[in-house]
Amino acid sequence: xxxxxxxxxxxxxxxxxxxxxxxxxxxxxxxxxxxxxxxxxxxxxxxxxxxxxxxxxxxxxxxxxxxxxxxxxxxxxxxxxxxxxxxxxxxxxxxxxxxxxxxxxxxxxx
Amino acid sequence: xxxxxxxxxxxxxxxxxxxxxxxxxxxxxxxxxxxxxxxxxxxxxxxxxxxxxxxxxxxxxxxxxxxxxxxxxxxxxxxxxxxxxxxxxxxxxxxxxxxxxxxxxxxxxxxxxxxxxxxxxxxxxxxxxxxxxxxxxxxxxxxxxxxxxxxxxxxxxxxxxxxxxxxxxxxxxxxxxxxxxxxxxxxxxxxxxxxxxxxxxxxxxxxxxxxxxxxxxxxxxxxxxxxxxxxxxxxxxxxxxxxxxxxxxxxxxxxxxxxxxxxxxxxxxxxxxxxxxxxxxxxxxxxxxxxxxxxxxxxxxxxxxxxxxxxxxxxxxxxxxxxxxxxxxxxxxxxxxxxxxxxxxxxxxxxxxxxxxxxxxxxxxxxxxxxxxxxxxxxxxxxxxxxxxxxxxxxxxxxxxxxxxxxxxxxxxxxxxxxxxxxxxxxxxxxxxxxxxxxxxxxxxxxxxxxxxxxxxxxxxxxxxxxxxxxxxxxxxxxxxxxxxxxxxxxxxxxxxxxxxxxxxxxxxxxxxxxxxxxxxxxxxxxxxxxxxxxxxxxxxxxxxxxxxxxxxxxxxxxxxxxxxxxxxxxxxxxxxxxxxxxxxxxxxxxxxxxxxxxxxxxxxxxxxxxxxxxxxxxxxxxxxxxxxxxxxxxxxxxxxxxxxxxxxxxxxxxxxxxxxxxxxxxxxxxxxxxxxxxxxxxxxxxxxxxxxxxxxxxxxxxxxxxxxxxxxxxxxxxxxxxxxxxxxxxxxxxxxxxxxxxxxxxxxxxxxxxxxxxxxxxxxxxxxxxxxxxxxxxxxxxxxxxxxxxxxxxxxxxxxxxxxxxxxxxxxxxxxxxxxxxxxxxxxxxxxxxxxxxxxxxxxxxxxxxxxxxxxxxxxxxxxxxxxxxxxx
Numbered sequence: 001x002x003x004x005x006x007x008x009x010x011x012x013x014x015x016x017x018x019x020x021x022x023x024x025x026x027x028x029x030x031x032x033x034x035x036x037x038x039x040x041x042x043x044x045x046x047x048x049x050x051x052x053x054x055x056x057x058x059x060x061x062x063x064x065x066x067x068x069x070x071x072x073x074x075x076x077x078x079x080x081x082x083x084x085x086x087x088x089x090x091x092x093x094x095x096x097x098x099x100x101x102x103x104x105x106x107x108x109x110x
Numbered sequence: 111x112x113x114x115x116x117x118x119x120x121x122x123x124x125x126x127x128x129x130x131x132x133x134x135x136x137x138x139x140x141x142x143x144x145x146x147x148x149x150x151x152x153x154x155x156x157x158x159x160x161x162x163x164x165x166x167x168x169x170x171x172x173x174x175x176x177x178x179x180x181x182x183x184x185x186x187x188x189x190x191x192x193x194x195x196x197x198x199x200x201x202x203x204x205x206x207x208x209x210x211x212x213x214x215x216x217x218x219x220x221x222x223x224x225x226x227x228x229x230x231x232x233x234x235x236x237x238x239x240x241x242x243x244x245x246x247x248x249x250x251x252x253x254x255x256x257x258x259x260x261x262x263x264x265x266x267x268x269x270x271x272x273x274x275x276x277x278x279x280x281x282x283x284x285x286x287x288x289x290x291x292x293x294x295x296x297x298x299x300x301x302x303x304x305x306x307x308x309x310x311x312x313x314x315x316x317x318x319x320x321x322x323x324x325x326x327x328x329x330x331x332x333x334x335x336x337x338x339x340x341x342x343x344x345x346x347x348x349x350x351x352x353x354x355x356x357x358x359x360x361x362x363x364x365x366x367x368x369x370x371x372x373x374x375x376x377x378x379x380x381x382x383x384x385x386x387x388x389x390x391x392x393x394x395x396x397x398x399x400x401x402x403x404x405x406x407x408x409x410x411x412x413x414x415x416x417x418x419x420x421x422x423x424x425x426x427x428x429x430x431x432x433x434x435x436x437x438x439x440x441x442x443x444x445x446x447x448x449x450x451x452x453x454x455x456x457x458x459x460x461x462x463x464x465x466x467x468x469x470x471x472x473x474x475x476x477x478x479x480x481x482x483x484x485x486x487x488x489x490x491x492x493x494x495x496x497x498x499x500x501x502x503x504x505x506x507x508x509x510x511x512x513x514x515x516x517x518x519x520x521x522x523x524x525x526x527x528x529x530x531x532x533x534x535x536x537x538x539x540x541x542x543x544x545x546x547x548x549x550x551x552x553x554x555x556x557x558x559x560x561x562x563x564x565x566x567x568x569x570x571x572x573x574x575x576x577x578x579x580x581x582x583x584x585x586x587x588x589x590x591x592x593x594x595x596x597x598x599x600x601x602x603x604x605x606x607x608x609x610x611x612x613x614x615x616x617x618x619x620x621x622x623x624x625x626x627x628x629x630x631x632x633x634x635x636x637x638x639x640x641x642x643x644x645x646x647x648x649x650x651x652x653x654x655x656x657x658x659x660x661x662x663x664x665x666x667x668x669x670x671x672x673x674x675x676x677x678x679x680x681x682x683x684x685x686x687x688x689x690x691x692x693x694x695x696x697x698x699x700x701x702x703x704x705x706x707x708x709x710x711x712x713x714x715x716x717x718x719x720x721x722x723x724x725x726x727x728x729x730x731x732x733x734x735x736x737x738x739x740x741x742x743x744x745x746x747x748x749x750x751x752x753x754x755x756x757x758x759x760x761x762x763x764x765x766x767x768x769x770x771x772x773x774x775x776x777x778x779x780x781x782x783x784x785x786x787x788x789x790x791x792x793x794x795x796x797x798x799x800x801x802x803x804x805x806x807x808x809x810x811x812x813x814x815x816x817x818x819x820x821x822x823x824x825x826x827x828x829x830x831x832x833x834x835x836x837x838x839x840x841x842x843x844x845x846x847x848x849x850x851x852x853x854x855x856x857x858x859x860x861x862x863x864x865x866x867x868x869x870x871x872x873x874x875x876x877x878x879x880x881x882x883x884x885x886x887x888x889x890x891x892x893x894x895x896x897x898x899x900x901x902x903x904x905x906x907x908x909x910x911x912x913x914x915x916x917x918x919x920x921x922x923x924x925x926x927x928x929x930x931x932x933x934x935x936x937x938x939x940x941x942x943x944x945x946x947x948x949x950x951x952x953x954x955x956x957x958x959x960x961x962x963x964x965x966x967x968x969x970x971x972x973x974x975x976x977x978x979x980x981x982x983x984x
Binding site: 027028029033046047048049051052055056058059060061067070072074075076077 | 112115116119120133136137138140141143144145147148166167168169172173176177179180181182
């Protein structure tokens with residue numbers, strides 16, 4: 001049963017997007033597809049919230065977008081990480097790992 | 111920085127909203143196509159795949175709105191719509207809009223101008239390196255008086271013994287003759303010791319500043335101000351190293367200071383001077399220099415003060431003859447530079463704050479009235495589903511649009527005002543060159559505009575949703591039965607009137623003070639006299655030559671056609687002059703003091719100062735004859751009360767370098783308010799320049815005659831030039847000096863009077879506007895009353911009486927507040943009590959009178975309502 005990303009913590013979607021974009025610039029659909037694929041279908045990105053998230057990240061200067069030509073030969077908006085985005089990703093990843101560890105500890109030992 | 115970049119990113123989107131929407135569509139359709147294909151590859155046919163993709167995506171509109179929210183597009187869109195709405199509304203009510211804009215522009219303009227002036231004078235750090243670390247050192251006499259000048263030997267002892275300072279410097283200022291374009295003119299020059307520029311932390315704009323070694327060089331160096339560089343030399347024409355003639359000697363310009371870095375104010379030339387060994391043994395009572403210092407690192411002002419206190423104690427034990435060695439007061443340079451301006455700038459800030467409050471009250475009131483006429487529109491929109499927050503936001507946005515527009519006009523006004531103040535010669539504000547409307551000023555004006563818009567706009571906004579929709583709609587939007595709204599208007603009018611009366615009391619007290627000052631006697635006749643200030647360079651003029659120069663000049667001026675009298679003094683009235691300690695024969699009092707002035711024989715004649723007893727100086731009094739002096743009435747009364755002072759003797763201990771001789775009193779003259787109309791005459795005595803030729807370098811010649819001043823000035827200049835062409839004469843009329851001595855008082859009085867008048871006019875406009883509106887709204891009610899037999903006079907009395915009650919309550923509150931605040935003005939008042947009953951009475955009559963006049967016109971209109979017409983019209 002795939003988990004819709006809506007039900008994840010706020011910020012998690014951002015983290016997933018930023019991480020995915022480390023592989024290079026890609027369009028919105030590719031980002032969602034990639035997340036689903038990498039998580040072996042465990043995470044399914046709600047497509048209605050993917051784009052607002054991408055725009056918010058760009059608004060905050062963490063990603064930037066450019067129009068390019070997709071594999072279908074159509075114009076598509078490609079997103080890529082900015083330097084600020086990379087820094088943010090490093091910070092968020094560390095936080096997330098500490099958090100996940102802590103939750104695991106509690107689940108195991110409490 | 112991040113916020114700005116974010117704003118820029120958003121601005122790009124806001125600038126091209128259509129493109130943004132198109133790109134959203136494109137992004138969406140691309141995604142759907144990709145997703146559809148994905149499903150197709152997993153075995154769905156095209157239609158099913160497409161439908162699934164759309165379902166997965168969710169609502170198209172929701173997606174777009176979410177993105178618009180994220181990008182601030184929704185917000186920008188709403189704001190733009192509010193602004194369009196506001197502009198449309200304002201174009202419908204031109205009268206209201208113009209009045210409000212003018213009021214706003216005035217309020218924001220004068221507030222911003224005041225802010226800019228206070229910012230430049232008081233708030234901004236001085237334009238020197240690390241200016242908080244620069245201090246001034248002063249002298250102190252046995253009475254505890256702080257004297258800003260110091261003696262050279264004391265300075266050297268301080269420098270050698272103290273550890274609180276990284277550097278210390280000595281300087282003295284004096285006007286210098288400079289030949290530029292073939293004409294000799296005076297500029298202010300400072301001779302400075304080697305570390306002066308290290309203390310000030312100023313580097314050169316071109317070339318270099320002075321080094322300690324400059325004083326010992328054969329070739330004399332000089333650093334000039336940027337102003338002098340462009341004004342007198344023509345900045346492009348000459349480069350550092352070019353020669354300049356100062357007081358008849360050749361100097362080489364080694365550097366130019368950056369603009370606005372002249373300290374002390376107005377200094378154009380900085381000449382190196384070795385205050386070397388001869389000065390170490392000079393008299394400690396010869397306090398002709400100023401001392402500045404830079405605090406050492408990690409030393410606080412208090413620590414420096416404590417150290418200097420200790421040093422002063424030890425020094426004074428070693429040199430008990432030092433009359434000014436009772437302490438070494440240390441003060442920050444900022445304090446010295448800003449000085450007395452603080453007092454009246456604070457008053458100005460307070461007054462402008464009151465005016466701004468009147469402006470706000472006025473606008474709020476007009477806005478309330480406008481809100482009432484729009485009650486129906488608002489009610490209608492509410493029934494049609496507009497939310498209360500939405501309407502409030504629109505009202506506030508409308509108000510801000512108006513206030514920002516008024517603010518922009520205010521910025522233009524402020525810019526003009528600041529330029530006028532900066533260029534006026536009527537008042538000498540410190541740091542006037544640094545004044546101007548710049549970034550902080552504009553930011554202040556915009557922030558103020560938005561603030562005023564918020565405050566003013568929230569008044570009618572609060573009314574929204576208070577009244578019942580049904581009642582408003584049913585009454586056709588005409589009702590004013592809403593008593594809370596009427597009460598709010600009365601309160602606002604009352605506030606305006608109370609604020610206006612506070613300003614008027616302040617202005618009234620200052621005007622009364624000015625009258626008192628003007629009615630006082632100067633003690634000399636200023637009209638019809640011209641002064642020419644001359645400086646003889648000591649290099650070419652020793653004592654004998656200086657005396658010979660004046661002995662030739664004075665008679666030749668007297669011989670000019672139309673000249674009635676000629677005299678000379680070392681210190682003109684209403685300027686600075688020296689005070690020293692004296693020793694009266696047969697009186698052990700060593701603390702006695704007296705001012706001294708060096709004059710020529712005919713000084714009292716030319717100045718119109720009455721000779722009360724004895725004789726004046728004559729040709730027989732000369733360098734070789736016994737030293738004589740003339741005292742003023744105050745001095746005679748103070749030191750020889752009930753006796754004839756003629757023939758009495760005293761010593762002027764601080765004006766003689768060593769071993770002061772006895773001076774014999776030969777005459778008594780009337781008192782002169784040398785220090786200004788606001789000061790009492792001080793104890794003073796006069797000596798003859800031929801007997802004190804050491805003082806006869808910087809003199810002012812006074813010429814009185816029937817010839818018009820410009821013509822006399824030309825004649826005097828020609829005479830001086832014919833004796834020595836390198837000596838310029840700085841000419842002015844004595845009346846101009848008197849005017850200038852009153853300039854500061856006149857300036858603050860005029861400004862406060864203008865603010866008071868402005869507040870009064872605004873309040874009158876407020877009363878008139880509100881009553882006109884009320885009368886218009888109540889036409890039907892009044893018509894009914896008249897139709898039922900009410901007298902027209904009663905209607906008039908009812909309306910005017912209401913305003914009378916409001917204005918009397920406001921006057922009482924305003925007067926009480928004024929009484930409380932006027933205490934802070936005591937320092938600016940003169941011989942007038944802050945509680946002066948006459949001022950308070952006159953101001954009250956003026957205010958209530960103006961309020962009633964403003965009420966009368968609309969009241970007349972109400973009384974003139976035709977009952978039939980009013981009933982029919984709807």
